[in-house]
Amino acid sequence: MGCETKLWLEVLFFSVTCMQFCVLGVPQVPCHFIFGDSLSDCGNNNGLSTKAKVNYLPYGIDFPAGPTGRFTNGLTEADFITQLLGLKNLIPPFANLSSSDILEGVNYASGSAGIRNETGTRLGENFSLVKQVQNHRVIASQIATKLGSIDKAQQHLNKCLYYMNIGSNDYINNYEQPDYYPSQSLFTPEQYAAVLIQQYSVQLRALYAIGARRFALIGMMRLGCTPREISIHGKNGTLCVEEDNDYSLLFNSNLRTLVDRFNRELFGAKFILINTAAIATGDENYYCCKVDDKIGLCLPNSVPCNDRSQFKFFDAVHPSEKTNQVTAMNAYKSPSPAYAYPMDINQLVSI
Ligand SMILES: *[C@@H]1O[C@H](CO)[C@@H](O)[C@H](O)[C@H]1NC(C)=O
Ligand SMILES: *[C@@H]1O[C@H](CO)[C@@H](O)[C@H](O)[C@H]1NC(C)=O
Ligand SMILES: *[C@@H]1O[C@H](CO)[C@@H](O)[C@H](O)[C@H]1NC(C)=O
Ligand SMILES: CC(=O)N[C@H]1CO[C@H](CO)[C@@H](O)[C@@H]1O
Numbered sequence: 001m002g003c004e005t006k007l008w009l010e011v012l013f014f015s016v017t018c019m020q021f022c023v024l025g026v027p028q029v030p031c032h033f034i035f036g037d038s039l040s041d042c043g044n045n046n047g048l049s050t051k052a053k054v055n056y057l058p059y060g061i062d063f064p065a066g067p068t069g070r071f072t073n074g075l076t077e078a079d080f081i082t083q084l085l086g087l088k089n090l091i092p093p094f095a096n097l098s099s100s101d102i103l104e105g106v107n108y109a110s111g112s113a114g115i116r117n118e119t120g121t122r123l124g125e126n127f128s129l130v131k132q133v134q135n136h137r138v139i140a141s142q143i144a145t146k147l148g149s150i151d152k153a154q155q156h157l158n159k160c161l162y163y164m165n166i167g168s169n170d171y172i173n174n175y176e177q178p179d180y181y182p183s184q185s186l187f188t189p190e191q192y193a194a195v196l197i198q199q200y201s202v203q204l205r206a207l208y209a210i211g212a213r214r215f216a217l218i219g220m221m222r223l224g225c226t227p228r229e230i231s232i233h234g235k236n237g238t239l240c241v242e243e244d245n246d247y248s249l250l251f252n253s254n255l256r257t258l259v260d261r262f263n264r265e266l267f268g269a270k271f272i273l274i275n276t277a278a279i280a281t282g283d284e285n286y287y288c289c290k291v292d293d294k295i296g297l298c299l300p301n302s303v304p305c306n307d308r309s310q311f312k313f314f315d316a317v318h319p320s321e322k323t324n325q326v327t328a329m330n331a332y333k334s335p336s337p338a339y340a341y342p343m344d345i346n347q348l349v350s351i
Helices: 003-023 077-084 128-146 148-160 169-175 189-209 227-233 242-267 323-331 345-350
Strands: 034-038 161-165 214-218 269-273
Touching: 034 077, 034 128, 034 227, 077 161, 077 323, 077 345, 128 148, 128 189, 161 345, 169 189, 169 242, 189 242, 214 242, 214 345, 227 242, 242 269, 323 345
Parallel strands: 034 161, 161 214, 214 269
Antiparallel strands: none
């Protein structure tokens, strides 16, 4: 409780900081590109044939435009980061760039997607990380056309923030479903984490080659502490599932090693790791809407709880807007080195 009170105070403090930026109207970076899964998807899955899409109420109940495909009641963590950077508009989905300025960034994130191509495909189509990076290549060439040369495009792309939040589905919608995916029989948990980080590193290098220099890698949340995992695998009804949390820890520690390596090896690039698992935000067990037990998403048009801000989770898998805000604030301006390594997003975009 003491810890939570402290977090909320920090939220207040950083809101004031943000307001100063917003009033000044000077963004810290000209652009923000977002890669990931349902934690960051803002509508890319709406047109795909998949169970992993949520362009219906009660999703978006606290979002000005209503349901957009965001897997929460309001803004995602990536949206809050966009605002904290001082950018005027939220970043639009790659799948619908009508009337948007691609120079300010594009969001490629796709619900159910993972680092591995096959991840999440039992739920339907998705844009895997590989596909997201391919889509970014298309956007980068459109930016070169707009700015008149590849050099100018590179200079522009060098200045952007690259927000990367992916990996959970490689466990939830792959490794932990041995009946449908072979990865558990192919890899031990240690090997699997190493393989994921290896595949991730190939895509990060590809982004670097297209001009990306400032990377915020978002660590995995504690997978064993989502209400869905607790209800499926929890032994005592309330405790987090330790085996799943061990997967997150393995992944995160390999990711931290990668951050160190790339900060040494990739000239001119800066990588940071946001330790989402360390940013505690409330009680795991409660969520706000009535869900489909199979996939943990809110039932279409079900009536959610009244006070969304009181809940850590909106559905049985995805954080509420309030949680996203607290996580984003702590990632942007970190009160503790345990949250952001080796620096926070504010420092990353200031150097
Ligand atoms: C695309 O985005 C525009 C502007 O945000 C919106 O008005 C329109 O409904 C969207 N189209 C689809 C197919 O989602
Ligand atoms: C993943 O898919 C891409 C095409 O979308 C393909 O080029 C690549 O080889 C695949 N990777 C693996 C490991 O199968
Ligand atoms: C369940 O709770 C009991 C009592 O707190 C504890 O001894 C036991 O280890 C728990 N089991 C699991 C699987 O967490
Ligand atoms: C839009 C898109 O890229 N969909 C892909 C999602 O995943 C399936 C299964 O791997 C692919 O076949 C689709 O092409």
